[in-house]
Amino acid sequence: xxxxxxxxxxxxxxxxxxxxxxxxxxxxxxxxxxxxxxxxxxxxxxxxxxxxxxxxxxxxxxxxxxxxxxxxxxxxxxxxxxxxxxxxxxxxxxxxxxxxxxxxxxxxxxxxxxxxxxxxxxxxxxxxxxxxxxxxxxxxxxxxxxxxxxxxxxxxxxxxxxxxxxxxxxxxxxxxxxxxxxxxxxxxxxxxxxxxxxxxxxxxxxxxxxxxxxxxxxxxxxxxxxxxxxxxxxxxxxxxxxxxxxxxxxxxxxxxxxxxxxxxxxxxxxxxxxxxxxxxxxxxxxxxxxxxxxxxxxxxxxxxxxxxxxxxxxxxxxxxxxxxxxxxxxxxxxxxxxxxxxxxxxxxxxxxxxxxxxxxxxxxxxxxxxxxxxxxxxxxxxxxxxxxxxxxxxxxxxxxxxxxxxxxxxxxxxxxxxxxxxxxxxxxxxxxxxxxxxxxxxxxxxxxxxxxxxxxxxxxxxxxxxxxxxxxxxxxxxxxxxxxxxxxxxxxx
Amino acid sequence: xxxxxxxxxxxxxxxxxxxxxxxxxxxxxxxxxxxxxxxxxxxxxxxxxxxxxxxxxxxxxxxxxxxxxxxxxxxxxxxxxxxxxxxxxxxxxxxxxxxxxxxxxxxxxxxxxxxxx
Numbered sequence: 001x002x003x004x005x006x007x008x009x010x011x012x013x014x015x016x017x018x019x020x021x022x023x024x025x026x027x028x029x030x031x032x033x034x035x036x037x038x039x040x041x042x043x044x045x046x047x048x049x050x051x052x053x054x055x056x057x058x059x060x061x062x063x064x065x066x067x068x069x070x071x072x073x074x075x076x077x078x079x080x081x082x083x084x085x086x087x088x089x090x091x092x093x094x095x096x097x098x099x100x101x102x103x104x105x106x107x108x109x110x111x112x113x114x115x116x117x118x119x120x121x122x123x124x125x126x127x128x129x130x131x132x133x134x135x136x137x138x139x140x141x142x143x144x145x146x147x148x149x150x151x152x153x154x155x156x157x158x159x160x161x162x163x164x165x166x167x168x169x170x171x172x173x174x175x176x177x178x179x180x181x182x183x184x185x186x187x188x189x190x191x192x193x194x195x196x197x198x199x200x201x202x203x204x205x206x207x208x209x210x211x212x213x214x215x216x217x218x219x220x221x222x223x224x225x226x227x228x229x230x231x232x233x234x235x236x237x238x239x240x241x242x243x244x245x246x247x248x249x250x251x252x253x254x255x256x257x258x259x260x261x262x263x264x265x266x267x268x269x270x271x272x273x274x275x276x277x278x279x280x281x282x283x284x285x286x287x288x289x290x291x292x293x294x295x296x297x298x299x300x301x302x303x304x305x306x307x308x309x310x311x312x313x314x315x316x317x318x319x320x321x322x323x324x325x326x327x328x329x330x331x332x333x334x335x336x337x338x339x340x341x342x343x344x345x346x347x348x349x350x351x352x353x354x355x356x357x358x359x360x361x362x363x364x365x366x367x368x369x370x371x372x373x374x375x376x377x378x379x380x381x382x383x384x385x386x387x388x389x390x391x392x393x394x395x396x397x398x399x400x401x402x403x404x405x406x407x408x409x410x411x412x413x414x415x416x417x418x419x420x421x422x423x424x425x426x427x428x429x430x431x432x433x434x435x436x437x438x439x440x441x442x443x444x445x446x447x448x449x450x451x452x453x454x455x456x457x458x459x460x461x462x463x464x465x466x467x468x469x470x471x472x473x474x475x476x477x478x479x480x481x482x483x484x485x486x487x488x489x490x491x492x493x
Numbered sequence: 494x495x496x497x498x499x500x501x502x503x504x505x506x507x508x509x510x511x512x513x514x515x516x517x518x519x520x521x522x523x524x525x526x527x528x529x530x531x532x533x534x535x536x537x538x539x540x541x542x543x544x545x546x547x548x549x550x551x552x553x554x555x556x557x558x559x560x561x562x563x564x565x566x567x568x569x570x571x572x573x574x575x576x577x578x579x580x581x582x583x584x585x586x587x588x589x590x591x592x593x594x595x596x597x598x599x600x601x602x603x604x605x606x607x608x609x610x
Contacts, residue, residue, distance in 0.1 A: 141576045157594035186543040
């Protein structure tokens, strides 16, 4: 009975818990509730992924109203994969919230922080699960508004300016998507993604449909921080509370990629997106520039959070590049990297959150000698950093391997060069951190610095272990990504 | 005739451009927000225009009326209005906090006071 309603419960449980958190007076109890809900959400997402992998896509009519009239939830393999990524990152990061939030926020704000976090979580889960275009917009705004709030809760005033910038650009992006959806509704008279997919092929030549496509791609590009629409990201990630950066880095941009994939592959279809419209050239071109720009900019940052933020722009470039190559291996690379990047970037930001918790700064100068004082934290950082570079036996290597296969298959040697060069640049900025943490003496005024508390260390270790495990045993991630990619290329199913 | 027939669409597009221009060109955060609101409202107008059927009335069953405008976009826009109001509320709250923290709501001054781009 309950199993049949899993798709609805997946959203409803976090959504209802959010206001509950707001009325709980104690930060500690709010944290317990948020953590419990996050782990329940992860369990449900895992159950849905298992169900969908075994028995194919799942349809759920919200409130019992059948598809074209009611809002349909449609769980396919791609959606289930993103559900697991978002819920998994949420569940792990939530453990680290306790200490970090207690340090960075006053007691009266803590329950409200957990409210915003749960709203962001339910919004992102909703985007992954919905089969209705307008519903997707509403969930997107729920997730975005909560994210702006989370960023604004950062420790100093620059967080406010960053949150405002994020709000303006995020709202423009979401409104662009709304315009696109409106134009699609105008031409087809439906908002259901399955119906849209069925009716759009005969409207391929109409100008409103092309305009809708352009609006939606640009809107999604803003949300996923595709170069040159990335300007909100470095500030937002740098000035947000440390653990919020960890949560958003693993989820927000991934959900943006999902929106792009949903519309490009499910709604418009490969023929329209890559045949009629020049999406392949645009995505590969911008992806390559993003890799070079992001990695180069990351090298020159002394604030490590800002460094990781620019590195995120580059890593999103890899994902978009894989999608833009428009062949099976490219799409597998994009999807695997979606998972891999979520794991490694969250691990990196969690390591920085632990560093900030102990020493109150995250710039290159203040982490000198930290390799000896916080050995586990820095070990986690090094493993995830190696994944970022793409060292063999880490997850980063797997995604880059498929990306290179796809590039060679497509005969795009420029892509091969960019991917290899980008990895070298990633090596440089990772080595800067390792050099400072392991090969430089601690500053003289450094006091007694202990290892981070277990609740922060455990999720970091789990993610670092995932970076290694899925780098060696690629069966699970590549398997799911391959089935999802085949599903995307085969149209709506 | 063709151009006049699309009157509403032209207005919607003009408002969108005006709103976006305000967001980009103005340094005052409140003015940016006003621009964003105009931009969003223009999209509402676009939706409502799409739903209008020439000669149609509101979708209420009544004897003597057979032609109705599509009510669904109005419902969608009610939702979108709620979203826009929430966005404005969050943005205003952030602006109030910025004013407290920086003593100004001019983009250039805020950047100058932090010394980073």
